[in-house]
Amino acid sequence: MSSIHLKSAWTHIRRSPFQALAASAVLTVTFFVVTIISVLVYSSSVTLKYFETRPQVIAFLKDDAKAEDISNLENKLENDSRIEGVSYISKEEALNIYKGATSDNPLLSELVSPSIFPASLEFTLSDLTHAEDVITELEADSVVDQVGFTATIGFGKESIRSVLDRLRTITLYIRIGGGAFAVLLVGTSLLVLLIIISLRITTRREEVEILDLIGATPGFIRSPIIIEALLYVFTGVLIGWVIALIMVLYATPSVISYFGEIPVLPKDTLSLFYIFGIILLSELILGFFLATFGSMVAVSRARRRK
Amino acid sequence: MLSVRNVTKSFGDVLALEDISFDIDEGEFIFLSGPSGAGKTTLIRLILRDLLPDKGEILLGDRDITKLSERDIPSLRKQIGVVFQDFKVLPERTLRENIEVALAVVGIPEEEWQSRVDHMLKLTGLSNRAEFFPSQLSGGELQRVSLARALSVNPKIILADEPTGNLDWETSDSLIDLFKAINKEGKTILMATHHKLIIEKLGNRVIELKEGKMVGDKGRKSGIKKGQGNQKKAKVVKSDKNPKS
Numbered sequence: 200m201s202s203i204h205l206k207s208a209w210t211h212i213r214r215s216p217f218q219a220l221a222a223s224a225v226l227t228v229t230f231f232v233v234t235i236i237s238v239l240v241y242s243s244s245v246t247l248k249y250f251e252t253r254p255q256v257i258a259f260l261k262d263d264a265k266a267e268d269i270s271n272l273e274n275k276l277e278n279d280s281r282i283e284g285v286s287y288i289s290k291e292e293a294l295n296i297y298k299g300a301t302s303d304n305p306l307l308s309e310l311v312s313p314s315i316f317p318a319s320l321e322f323t324l325s326d327l328t329h330a331e332d333v334i335t336e337l338e339a340d341s342v343v344d345q346v347g348f349t350a351t352i353g354f355g356k357e358s359i360r361s362v363l364d365r366l367r368t369i370t371l372y373i374r375i376g377g378g379a380f381a382v383l384l385v386g387t388s389l390l391v392l393l394i395i396i397s398l399r400i401t402t403r404r405e406e407v408e409i410l411d412l413i414g415a416t417p418g419f420i421r422s423p424i425i426i427e428a429l430l431y432v433f434t435g436v437l438i439g440w441v442i443a444l445i446m447v448l449y450a451t452p453s454v455i456s457y458f459g460e461i462p463v464l465p466k467d468t469l470s471l472f473y474i475f476g477i478i479l480l481s482e483l484i485l486g487f488f489l490a491t492f493g494s495m496v497a498v499s500r501a502r503r504r505k
Numbered sequence: 506m507l508s509v510r511n512v513t514k515s516f517g518d519v520l521a522l523e524d525i526s527f528d529i530d531e532g533e534f535i536f537l538s539g540p541s542g543a544g545k546t547t548l549i550r551l552i553l554r555d556l557l558p559d560k561g562e563i564l565l566g567d568r569d570i571t572k573l574s575e576r577d578i579p580s581l582r583k584q585i586g587v588v589f590q591d592f593k594v595l596p597e598r599t600l601r602e603n604i605e606v607a608l609a610v611v612g613i614p615e616e617e618w619q620s621r622v623d624h625m626l627k628l629t630g631l632s633n634r635a636e637f638f639p640s641q642l643s644g645g646e647l648q649r650v651s652l653a654r655a656l657s658v659n660p661k662i663i664l665a666d667e668p669t670g671n672l673d674w675e676t677s678d679s680l681i682d683l684f685k686a687i688n689k690e691g692k693t694i695l696m697a698t699h700h701k702l703i704i705e706k707l708g709n710r711v712i713e714l715k716e717g718k719m720v721g722d723k724g725r726k727s728g729i730k731k732g733q734g735n736q737k738k739a740k741v742v743k744s745d746k747n748p749k750s
Contacts (some may be wrong), residue, residue: 203609210597270699412553413654414582415610473547 207423208430211399218395219431224434225391227442229384230482234443236377242463243370248367249461256324259317264342269318271343276322281329286323293319301369303491317344350430373490385485389493392431396424396497421498436482444475506531506693507552507662512561514547521547522717525561529662529695534688536704537697539714545697547664548714553585553693554578554740565661583611586655590667592647594639599628600650601635604657611658625653629683645676656687663687665696669703677703 204334212219260269269287276285288296293316301307324330337346398406410420451464451471507529514522517634522544529535533666537545550556553564554570562569570581587593594603604622626632629649639647648668665684669677681703688694698704704711713721 202615203605214597215563405593406595406597410606412555412582412587412593412608412612413658414579414585414612416579419579419610 204422204426208426211403211423211427212430215399215402216397220392222395222431223434223438226388226432226486227438229381229388230436230439231443231488232384232439233381233482233485234440234475234478236373236381237481238443238447238464238474239373239377240370241474243366246458247366247370247461250460253363256322256330258320258337258340259344259347259357260319260342261344262314262317276320280334281325281333283323285320285340288319290314290316290323293317294482348412365428373491385489386405388435389489392428392489392493393497395430395431396494397500399427400497413495417498422467424498425491425494426493429487431451432486432490433483436479436486440475440479440482447471447475506566507695508562508564509548509552509563510562512551512558512563514551514556514558516542518713519719522551522558524715525714525719527712527719527722529693531693532688532691534694534707535696536707536709536711537701537714538701538704538711539720540699542719543699543714544714545714546666546698547717549587549664549695549697550665553587554581558606579610583658584661586658588648588651588655588663588668590670592639592644592651592671594650594654596639598640599636600631600642600653603639603650604654607654607657613658621657625657628687629653629657629731643676644671645673645680648672648676648680650688650747652680652683656692656723660692662695663691663705665694665698667699669696669698669700669720674702678706681707687704 258272273285273287274284297311297316301357324333334346337343407420447464448468448471454464455466465474509528510526512522512525515519525544525548537548543558544740547556551558552565552570554573558571560701562572563722565581568581573581593608594600598606604625609615622635623632626635628650631646631649632655632662634642639650641745642650648671652663652665652668663670663684668684669680672680677700684694684696685707705706708724710724711721712719713723
């Protein structure tokens with residue numbers, strides 16, 4: 200691209216700094232939000248995947264279940280390809296888990312005895328799609344009293360089914376809501392870009408007319424306008440992306456410690472930068488199309504009005 | 506090199522040009538004269554393909570420019586140097602940049618710009634104004650910039666639409682001398698003017714228009730050689746008065 204176009208674009212930016220600032224500011228907000236939404240979509244997706252692929256099932260055993268029957272069931276589960284990590288939790292171990300969970304309130308621990316806790320077999324499923332079948336089979340087993348799904352998110356215990364339902368809903372909302380918001384912002388940015396480029400063309404009408412008369416091709420006339428739009432967009436992308444990156448880097452330790460083993464954000468910085476690199480690349484591509492499309496529409500509108 | 510054949514153009518009910526025909530040979534310096542509203546500018550705009558005729562054809566070389574697609578118009582205009590009455594220089598660019606833009610438009614490599622611009626500035630006597638903006642130049646200087654820009658791309662023909670229209674006589678005279686020198690170098694020039702003194706001073710071929718009709722083609726002579734239009738035509742119209750006498 201000829202330096203004359205770059206020089207033209209830079210001159211136009213310098214001569215109307217507030218228009219340039221307005222365009223860059225709107226684009227910065229847009230790409231900041233787009234970056235944050237992208238991170239949220241990533242986090243919700245990995246969280247959902249985490250729970251979908253690591254569901255925990257507890258089969259509570261009847262008090263009168265014989266040790267041999269329990270051992271048979273344990274072996275059967277261990278040989279099942281749908282099931283992973285089978286472990287037997289005795290009544291005493293269950294009491295210890297309970298005591299650990301209520302250690303801040305000793306009164307609660309003293310009031311219970313091992314007899315009220317059922318022994319159980321705990322395991323994870325290789326995939327959630329097997330849950331229905333496995334649970335039905337377990338419920339039919341003579342030694343099993345009842346079957347439960349459990350998972351811990353942050354605090355409290357709740358059924359993994361409801362957790363997954365909630366996660367799916369949240370993920371869906373983030374994808375649809377975030378996507379719609381991002382589209383709205385990108386649309387607004389496109390409009391702002393169109394208005395600013397149109398203003399530029401209006402102020403450059405004489406120049407466009409002269410260039411046209413001395414034989415400049417539409418591409419030649421468009422070039423500085425496209426470069427100017429690209430400069431706004433790339434400025435917006437870079438500033439928005441950097442702000443979002445700084446915020447995420449700042450929040451990552453707290454987020455990781457809050458969510459524990461749930462990989463809401465990558466724990467190593469390199470992976471985080473890898474994700475942000477992909478986001479930046481996508482935004483640059485989106486920005487390129489936004490600038491090119493915006494300036495081409497504005498120029499063709501101006502030429503139609505001629 | 507340029508043939509205008511039976512060209513008619515109207516704007517609504519107003520007939521701007523009616524059945525205009527003439528030929529221009531390579532190296533000629535021709536005046537297009539007539540009072541305001543005669544159709545001079547319309548004719549120049551038609552040759553530049555800024556307008557399309559209602560009837561007729563305009564051949565530049567062997568190409569009928571009335572049949573060019575929108576896409577091909579820039580390539581036509583790159584072969585034509587234009588000098589306008591209102592200069593049409595780019596106001597936000599220096600004189601040097603104005604010429605550089607024209608060079609960029611025709612695709613001259615950037616390495617050649619400086620030497621070409623310097624040559625044009627020297628030719629038009631503007632070397633010491635290279636970094637000036639148009640707002641810092643006089644009318645005569647602006648017209649020289651316009652001419653330098655037109656010449657810089659080495660066009661086949663130069664169209665000048667009332668180039669002296671906004672200039673005083675002295676400045677006009679020196680500008681016409683410049684055009685004359687350029688014609689001597691072999692450039693074909695078609696200049697629209699209503700300035701009788703200039704026409705008389707040069708004594709070149711004159712195509713006269715009145716109310717859109719061609720009412721005369723004085724001094725037409727075939728067999729014009731490159732750069733000899735001015736001298737030969739001067740003999741043809743020797744009976745014309747000296748403008749300064």
